[in-house]
Amino acid sequence: MSDFVQTLITALAIGSLYALIALGYTMVYGILKFINFAHSDIVVLGAWSSYTLAIRILPWLGLDPHNPATVPPFWVAAVVMLAAMVFCGFVGFAIERLAYRRLRRAPRLNVLITAIGVSLLLQNVGQLNFVFGASPQKMPALLPSWELASIAFGEGESARRVVIGLIDVVIFSLATSLMLMMQYLVFHTKLGVAMRAVSFNTDNAALMGIPVDRVVSFTFVLGSVLAAAAGFLYVTKYPSMNQPAHAVWVLLGLKAFVAAVIGGIGNVRGAVLGGFVIAFVEQFGAFYISSNYRDVYVFALLIVILLVKPSGLLGSPVREKV
Amino acid sequence: MTYPGFQIMRRLTYFIPAALLVLLASGCQPAASSSNEIVIGHFGSMTGSEATFGQSTDNGIKLAVDEINEAGGIDGKKVRLITYDDKGDAREAGTAVTRLTTKDGVAAVLGEVASGLSLAGAPVCQESGIPMISPSSTNPKVTEIGDMIFRVCFIDPFQGSVCAKFAREHEGLKAGKAAILTDQASPYSVGLQEEFEKAFEKLGGKVVSKQTYQGGDQDFSAQLTAIRSSEPDIIFVPGYYTDVGNVALQARKLGLATPMLGGDGWDSSKLGEIAGGAIDGCFYSNHYSHEDPNPRVQEFIKKYSERHQQTPDGLAALGYDAARILFEAIRRAKSTEGKTLAAELAKTKDFDGVTGKISIDGDRNAIKSAVILEMKDGKPKYVTTIQPGA
Numbered sequence: 001m002s003d004f005v006q007t008l009i010t011a012l013a014i015g016s017l018y019a020l021i022a023l024g025y026t027m028v029y030g031i032l033k034f035i036n037f038a039h040s041d042i043v044v045l046g047a048w049s050s051y052t053l054a055i056r057i058l059p060w061l062g063l064d065p066h067n068p069a070t071v072p073p074f075w076v077a078a079v080v081m082l083a084a085m086v087f088c089g090f091v092g093f094a095i096e097r098l099a100y101r102r103l104r105r106a107p108r109l110n111v112l113i114t115a116i117g118v119s120l121l122l123q124n125v126g127q128l129n130f131v132f133g134a135s136p137q138k139m140p141a142l143l144p145s146w147e148l149a150s151i152a153f154g155e156g157e158s159a160r161r162v163v164i165g166l167i168d169v170v171i172f173s174l175a176t177s178l179m180l181m182m183q184y185l186v187f188h189t190k191l192g193v194a195m196r197a198v199s200f201n202t203d204n205a206a207l208m209g210i211p212v213d214r215v216v217s218f219t220f221v222l223g224s225v226l227a228a229a230a231g232f233l234y235v236t237k238y239p240s241m242n243q244p245a246h247a248v249w250v251l252l253g254l255k256a257f258v259a260a261v262i263g264g265i266g267n268v269r270g271a272v273l274g275g276f277v278i279a280f281v282e283q284f285g286a287f288y289i290s291s292n293y294r295d296v297y298v299f300a301l302l303i304v305i306l307l308v309k310p311s312g313l314l315g316s317p318v319r320e321k322v
Numbered sequence: 323m324t325y326p327g328f329q330i331m332r333r334l335t336y337f338i339p340a341a342l343l344v345l346l347a348s349g350c351q352p353a354a355s356s357s358n359e360i361v362i363g364h365f366g367s368m369t370g371s372e373a374t375f376g377q378s379t380d381n382g383i384k385l386a387v388d389e390i391n392e393a394g395g396i397d398g399k400k401v402r403l404i405t406y407d408d409k410g411d412a413r414e415a416g417t418a419v420t421r422l423t424t425k426d427g428v429a430a431v432l433g434e435v436a437s438g439l440s441l442a443g444a445p446v447c448q449e450s451g452i453p454m455i456s457p458s459s460t461n462p463k464v465t466e467i468g469d470m471i472f473r474v475c476f477i478d479p480f481q482g483s484v485c486a487k488f489a490r491e492h493e494g495l496k497a498g499k500a501a502i503l504t505d506q507a508s509p510y511s512v513g514l515q516e517e518f519e520k521a522f523e524k525l526g527g528k529v530v531s532k533q534t535y536q537g538g539d540q541d542f543s544a545q546l547t548a549i550r551s552s553e554p555d556i557i558f559v560p561g562y563y564t565d566v567g568n569v570a571l572q573a574r575k576l577g578l579a580t581p582m583l584g585g586d587g588w589d590s591s592k593l594g595e596i597a598g599g600a601i602d603g604c605f606y607s608n609h610y611s612h613e614d615p616n617p618r619v620q621e622f623i624k625k626y627s628e629r630h631q632q633t634p635d636g637l638a639a640l641g642y643d644a645a646r647i648l649f650e651a652i653r654r655a656k657s658t659e660g661k662t663l664a665a666e667l668a669k670t671k672d673f674d675g676v677t678g679k680i681s682i683d684g685d686r687n688a689i690k691s692a693v694i695l696e697m698k699d700g701k702p703k704y705v706t707t708i709q710p711g712a
Contacts, residue, residue, distance in 0.1 A: 003550070003551050006547050007544060066595075135370065136370070136373075160550065161577050234540075242540075243369070246370075246538055286544035291548070292534045294544070
């Protein structure tokens with residue numbers, strides 16, 4: 001029982017990170033019908049820019065940046081996260097403006113290849129010594145390692161505890177509130193109506209007076225901001241950070257993309273559902289079956305979904321007009 | 323149909339093959355090394371997750387090179403070292419070795435630390451007939467590549483049995499049940515795990531849980547939760563230090579206080595930095611301890627700390643030994659021709675190295691003792707030495 005609850009807590013925390021990243025994939029696909037391969041690199045950028053900022057703020061507060069003796073006040077974490085979100089928002093805007101916009105009318109394959117190019121560019125520029133460098137680093141702790149709850153299961157010798165840490169709660173609640181804000185924005189504001197209109201039919205939306213370029217830019221900014229938040233939360237939970245071009249980052253992005261596809265790509269609620277579904281499959285599979293095949297469960301589920309319901313769990317089937 | 327780029331395209335079709343030919347021709351010619359110097363190559367992970375491996379080894383080799391050059395070189399010829407970074411990536415390792423053997427024309431190659439990367443570089447050396455000495459790859463398969471590949475460290479069957487013996491017999495451990503957490507993407511980790519499991523069960527122990535991860539993984543909660551419910555006396559983690567540090571941190575967070583045990587992949591000053599107090603009370607087997615009172619070892623530590631301002635770890639000591647064994651062989655061979663040099667390397671016997679007396683056996687492996695270290699306050703402390711055949 002204690003193991004079940006512990007796995008559940010991990011799955012909820014990781015699932016909310018997958019969901020945050022998956023939202024970026026799904027929104028861009030919904031509007032432009034292409035997969036933004038550079039999205040996972042924005043997550044990396046969010047993580048590494050948080051680190052870079054954190055090690056500059058800490059000495060200013062009189063703390064050792066690599067091994068702070070005490071945990072800095074809460075506002076430091078908030079400032080670092082918001083700054084990373086703003087920075088990544090700008091980068092997302094720039095990528096769309098410089099790389100993708102000129103290809104708006106080009107065949108979809110060209111855009112796809114460009115996206116891979118942008119992804120490689122971000123990875124390798126990030127590894128340059130005057131940017132982030134090619135060595136792993138350790139993110140300093142910005143949040144206290146409080147145990148909010150420690151529930152004991154069983155009695156005496158065999159008692160095992162389930163630990164719920166502050167970080168898990170912060171990740172889950174922050175990610176959930178960001179997703180609720182997204183939900184509100186897409187379904188209850190004028191901008192959201194415009195986004196859905198562009199997604200439905202770009203040309204008609206333009207004819208109705210919707211500024212398509214601005215809506216597309218906004219979508220990229222929004223996706224990048226969420227990715228940056230996910231990057232920050234990820235390194236807060238797993239402080240030992242791999243270098244920007246490490247395969248583990250690519251895998252993280254790939255799983256979030258799978259989450260978007262499983263939920264139904266282009267569907268905002270589907271991305272969130274998909275994120276949690278794959279986190280549960282991955283964590284419970286690893287615990288109850290075997291950790292050897294942790295990634296296999298995720299991709300096997302993808303294959304099953306693609307065979308049974310190709311449009312994803314919440315996606316609506318698309319009819320190609322002939 | 324003509325469009326503006328067509329003419330240029332047509333010209334390019336002639337130009338590109340021609341350019342490629344020129345490049346190939348220049349690339350195949352080994353840069354003629356001047357006759358009064360000997361060039362040796364080193365490929366290692368100078369950056370990446372195992373960066374301290376490459377950096378320490380390189381520092382050790384540099385110290386050996388400086389010493390020999392100060393003493394007038396080998397028969398009057400100065401030694402020049404070329405180091406390439408393989409970033410801990412198998413493809414990069416292959417490229418680096420190809421560049422050393424074809425373009426730089428090295429007499430011999432030193433490297434790598436990680437077995438997976440040595441396995442990527444070794445076939446290139448074997449094919450081009452240039453001897454390669456791995457300072458610290460312990461997987462048996464490395465030297466099985468061919469008669470040009472040597473190593474100056476012990477191999478995993480020995481290291482695995484040392485760990486198993488220690489876990490079973492050490493006062494205060496006497497482990498009956500072991501859990502294992504292996505990096506399934508690393509030949510080093512998988513090889514060591516197999517040998518440990520065999521030896522541990524032969525000594526009457528029982529392996530109660532076998533879990534795996536992929537090098538670079540960040541989350542180990544599922545594996546550690548499973549290990550926790552199997553209630554082991556010891557957790558064997560034959561991985562590299564970055565991952566081990568994360569495993570230790572997350573294990574303690576889950577309230578899992580069982581001591582961990584590992585191999586020489588733990589040997590890095592970064593381990594204590596990453597894991598902090600979480601790694602205290604854990605053990606690993608290694609090639610040498612800087613607390614060894616042997617004057618040969620203390621002299622090396624003094625010289626190394628003067629040159630590099632840090633205490634050498636086991637990999638630095640092995641890099642130093644590998645380079646010195648190579649210089650010895652070149653001196654005896656009086657030649658840098660591949661076959662002759664390899665024959666002399668194979669004759670190395672009772673070489674008085676920092677990491678112990680080194681003899682190369684018929685399979686081009688070194689026979690030597692291992693030490694067990696315990697982490698205390700983030701630093702390794704000497705516990706015991708285990709001899710081969712014991």
